[in-house]
Amino acid sequence: MIYDTLISPFVEFAFMRRALAGTLALALGAGPVGVFLMLRRMSLVGDAMAHAILPGAAIGFLLSGLSLFAMTAGGLIAGFVIALGAGVVARATELKEDASLAAFFLISLAVGVTIVSLKGTNIDLLHFLFGSVLALDDQTLLLIAGITTISLIVLALIYRPLVLECVDPGFLRSVSRAGGPAHIAFLALVVMNLVGGFHALGTLLAVGIMMLPAVIARFWARDVTAMILIAVASGAISGYAGLLLSFHAGAPSGPAIILVAGVLYAFSVLFGGVGGVLRQMFPGRHLEA
Amino acid sequence: MFGRIALVVLFAALATPSFAQDKLKVVATFSILADFVKNVGGDRVDARTLVGPNGDAHVYQPSPSDAKTLADAKVVFVNGLGFEGWMERLIKASGSKAPVVTATKGVKPRKSDDVGGADPHAWQSVANAKIYVANIRDGLSAADPAGKASYEASAAAYLAQLDALDAEVKAAIEKIPADRRRIITTHDAFGYFAAAYGVSFIAPQGVSTESEVSAKDVAKIITQIRKQRIPAVFLENVTDDRLLKRIGAESGARIGGTLYSDALTDGQGAAPTYLDMMRHNVRQLAQALMS
Numbered sequence: 001m002i003y004d005t006l007i008s009p010f011v012e013f014a015f016m017r018r019a020l021a022g023t024l025a026l027a028l029g030a031g032p033v034g035v036f037l038m039l040r041r042m043s044l045v046g047d048a049m050a051h052a053i054l055p056g057a058a059i060g061f062l063l064s065g066l067s068l069f070a071m072t073a074g075g076l077i078a079g080f081v082i083a084l085g086a087g088v089v090a091r092a093t094e095l096k097e098d099a100s101l102a103a104f105f106l107i108s109l110a111v112g113v114t115i116v117s118l119k120g121t122n123i124d125l126l127h128f129l130f131g132s133v134l135a136l137d138d139q140t141l142l143l144i145a146g147i148t149t150i151s152l153i154v155l156a157l158i159y160r161p162l163v164l165e166c167v168d169p170g171f172l173r174s175v176s177r178a179g180g181p182a183h184i185a186f187l188a189l190v191v192m193n194l195v196g197g198f199h200a201l202g203t204l205l206a207v208g209i210m211m212l213p214a215v216i217a218r219f220w221a222r223d224v225t226a227m228i229l230i231a232v233a234s235g236a237i238s239g240y241a242g243l244l245l246s247f248h249a250g251a252p253s254g255p256a257i258i259l260v261a262g263v264l265y266a267f268s269v270l271f272g273g274v275g276g277v278l279r280q281m282f283p284g285r286h287l288e289a
Numbered sequence: 290m291f292g293r294i295a296l297v298v299l300f301a302a303l304a305t306p307s308f309a310q311d312k313l314k315v316v317a318t319f320s321i322l323a324d325f326v327k328n329v330g331g332d333r334v335d336a337r338t339l340v341g342p343n344g345d346a347h348v349y350q351p352s353p354s355d356a357k358t359l360a361d362a363k364v365v366f367v368n369g370l371g372f373e374g375w376m377e378r379l380i381k382a383s384g385s386k387a388p389v390v391t392a393t394k395g396v397k398p399r400k401s402d403d404v405g406g407a408d409p410h411a412w413q414s415v416a417n418a419k420i421y422v423a424n425i426r427d428g429l430s431a432a433d434p435a436g437k438a439s440y441e442a443s444a445a446a447y448l449a450q451l452d453a454l455d456a457e458v459k460a461a462i463e464k465i466p467a468d469r470r471r472i473i474t475t476h477d478a479f480g481y482f483a484a485a486y487g488v489s490f491i492a493p494q495g496v497s498t499e500s501e502v503s504a505k506d507v508a509k510i511i512t513q514i515r516k517q518r519i520p521a522v523f524l525e526n527v528t529d530d531r532l533l534k535r536i537g538a539e540s541g542a543r544i545g546g547t548l549y550s551d552a553l554t555d556g557q558g559a560a561p562t563y564l565d566m567m568r569h570n571v572r573q574l575a576q577a578l579m580s
Contacts, residue, residue, distance in 0.1 A: 013508055015535045066531065134507055135532035246504035253504050 009247045015134050019243050022136045022144050022200050023257060026209050027235025029148030030193045032155055032228045034214030036186065039166040039224070043211055044098075048105035050194045050207040052082035054112030054128065057198060061128070062119050068139050072195055079191035082108060112203070130254045131202030133243075140199050147196040151189050158182040163224055201254040208258035209235055216264050219272025234264050313433045316362040318373045319346040320553040321412055322392055322421070324563045326366055328447040329425045333436045337362070342555040346372060351379045359383035364432045366425060369393040372409035390428035392421040399480050410478040410550065414485035415455035415567065419448055454564055461571045462486045465578045472577065473514060473542070474523040478550035488574065491519065507536060514540035521545050521577035545577035 010016045037046050056078025060070030082104045089104075090097035116125050136144075155162070161182040164172040172179045190210075197206030217230035242257030251259070270277050312335040317323035323338040330336060337358050340346040346368075359365065360383045367376050369391035380389065396417050398407035411417040426444035430437040462470065471489040479490045491513075514522065514536075523545040524533065537544045548570050549560045560566035 009504075009508065013511060014539050015507060015511075015532075016504065018535075019504070132532060134502070134504055135535060137531045137534065140531070243504060247508060248505065250503045250505035256503075 005248070006244065009244065015136075016243060016247065018136045018141060019133045019200075019253065020240060022133060022141055023209070023239025023243065024236050025141075025144045025148045026193075026197050026200060027213065027239055028232055029144075029151040030197060030210040031213050031217075031231035031235045033151060033186075033189050033193050034210040034212075035217060035224065035227050035231050036162055036166065037190065037211065038214045038218060043215070045101065046190060046194070046207045046210050048086075048101045049079055049083065049190055050198070050203050051105040051109040051112075053079045053108075053191065053195055053198060054203045055108050055115060056081075057195075057203070058112040058115035058128065062115055066127075068137075068143065068199070072143060072199075075195040075198055076191060078108065079195065080188070083187050083191060109203075127202065129202045129204045130252065131198065131200050131205060133200040133253045133257070136200060144196045144199065147192050151193055154185055154189055158185050162186060166224075201257065205254050205258050208261060209238065212258065212261035212265055213238065216261070216268045219268035219274055219276050222274055234261065238264060313364070313429070313436070314362050315364040315366065315429070315432075316359055316387075317366040318368060318376060319551070320344070321551075321563055321566070322366055322368055324553060325392070325418070325421050325425055325447075326429075329422060329440055329444045330429055331439065331443045333433065333439055334429065340552065342553050342558070342561075344552055346551060349373075349375060351375055355379065356383035359385045359387075362387045364428055365389045366428065367391055368409055368411075370396075370398055370407040370409035370411060388428070388432065390424060392424045393417070394424050395420050399484060408480045411481050412563070413479055413482040413550065415451055415458060416485060417481060418563065419451050422448055422451065450564060454567055458486060458567060458571050461575050462488060465575060469520045469578045471517070471519050472521045472523055472545065472574070473510065473519050474545075474548065479548075482570075491517070502532070507532070511536060511540045514542045521574075523548050523573075523577070543577045546573045548573055 010020055034046065037043055053075035056074035056076070057071040058074070059078075060067065060072070060074030064070040082101075086097060086101040086104050089095055089100040093100075095103075112128070113125065116128050158178070158181075161172060161176060161178040164176075165179050165182065169179065193210060194203075194206050197209055200206075201209060213231040213233075213235035214227070216234045217227040220230050221227045238261035239257050241260040243253060245251050245260060246253040246256040249256075268276060271279075273279060313330070313333055314335050314337070315326060315330065316337045316339065317326045318338075319340040320338055320342045323336050326334065326336045339351070339355050339358070340349050356379060359380060362385060365380065365385065365387045367373055367389060370393050393409075393411050396411045398411070400407065412421060422444055426440050429440045433440075465488075467487075470487060471491060473491050475492070477492065479488075482488065483490050510522070510524075513519070519542055521543040522536065522540075524536075533544045536542070547559070549566045553562065553566055554560045559569045
């Protein structure tokens with residue numbers, strides 16, 4: 001019974017195994033990136049960037065259909081252009097960076113949806129917005145796994161300046177010049193992970209497997225290492241449980257994965273050990289001492 | 290100067306419809322029916338279509354200009370069997386007094402699971418298409434007795450083409466081994482084709498045809514193909530060919546191309562006429578089912 005519910009879907013169907021492998025890889029790469037985004041108060045930047053990659057992927061789609069290479073290249077280019085463009089506008093004008101990013105991503109979303117609708121059907125549009133985690137072929141899986149591998153290596157390299165910049169940017173600037181390059185490398189990781197997530201979960205939800213696990217982790221840990229581990233774990237649980245939900249209840253797969261993460265989030269808000277609602281209402285006695 | 294040119298252009302534009310006024314204005318509800326009407330009517334008839342190429346007559350929303358087209362028509366051709374649920378009200382609203390010819394008159398209706406009872410997709414059997422053509426010929430002759438001879442000659446020529454098509458379809462299906470004449474499809478429009486030519490069209494069980502598939506849907510399709518050893522699938526609501534390939538790889542079934550059921554395509558498409566549509570469908574079936 002338990003075997004039938006929890007394991008046999010993955011034993012019986014290769015497409016379920018692939019979907020699981022894809023989401024686990026995504027959780028592994030996007031989780032840590034999400035934690036740093038959150039710690040740097042850039043949680044919504046991830047959302048903006050996710051929409052920003054849509055027109056690039058859509059132009060790739062326009063040129064060569066559902067081609068992995070064209071859509072990936074388009075998404076990466078669009079993501080980088082928007083990230084740089086918003087930065088340039090913020091420095092050259094009086095507009096703050098968040099405002100210019102908001103303008104950029106809304107325009108991108110509209111352009112992207114228009115391009116997809118011009119060429120494709122409603123189902124194509126759904127595919128762009130919500131992804132197709134059930135259709136991961138070898139190439140796409142390799143791409144996602146590659147992005148995850150690069151993310152983990154680069155994160156290991158820039159870990160110290162990244163953490164320092166979250167905690168005390170002024171101090172980092174006074175002792176090192178690594179802050180700028182680390183920031184750019186980090187933004188590149190954000191875009192790459194979003195493009196990888198885009199193939200599985202679409203532009204609207206790719207950011208979900210990045211930010212929701214990070215936010216969940218915030219309720220259970222105080223130090224960065226533990227946060228990253230919890231984020232990866234909750235991303236993986238969401239992927240596994242979401243796929244099962246889609247398999248047994250017939251819910252669309254991508255939204256199901258993010259919904260499970262949403263349930264974990266609601267649970268964490270209420271019962272989280274670090275700053276959760278119950279914890280705030282009934283603080284442990286040792287905290288008062 | 291420009292005003293004068295504009296005036297000339299305007300008059301030219303106004304003058305064009307008057308050429309068509311010599312012709313018998315008729316309306317057919319959807320593209321396949323209009324193709325039959327054009328073949329029978331030839332040059333004597335100006336045939337308009339309400340639901341054009343690639344349109345879906347099931348969910349069609351009539352527009353005010355459709356009512357105007359109907360009001361101008363001298364004969365109206367409908368499929369009947371509940372295919373155009375919106376037609377009766379539209380005819381009333383337009384104030385049209387034109388006789389309505391039901392093209393399926395005399396067709397033996399197939400029962401369908403839909404509410405309403407009968408399966409309206411009768412044209413999917415060429416034998417029924419011949420009944421359509423005969424009804425259209427009689428309808429046109431009644432409305433325009435002067436052209437009777439012309440309609441009869443065109444109808445006879447077209448019926449001969451349909452006979453050839455029927456033989457062609459039967460021959461193509463004959464070549465497929467009998468135990469391989471089974472496909473899974475989300476189309477529900479091939480009941481008459483199945484009955485006439487002996488190909489089984491099996492619907493994927495419990496799979497919604499209108500939304501993106503879920504993991505449950507994909508698993509159901511794969512399980513069903515494996516259990517019933519179905520050689521090919523034609524899925525119209527799965528547009529991601531990577532997912533189609535996965536279904537094919539995991540179930541061992543071949544993935545078929547597009548089948549046209551309710552509407553013709555425009556000139557650039559694979560099925561601009563009824564004859565093209567039937568040939569295209571049979572070719573797709575044969576390709577997918579031949580071992």
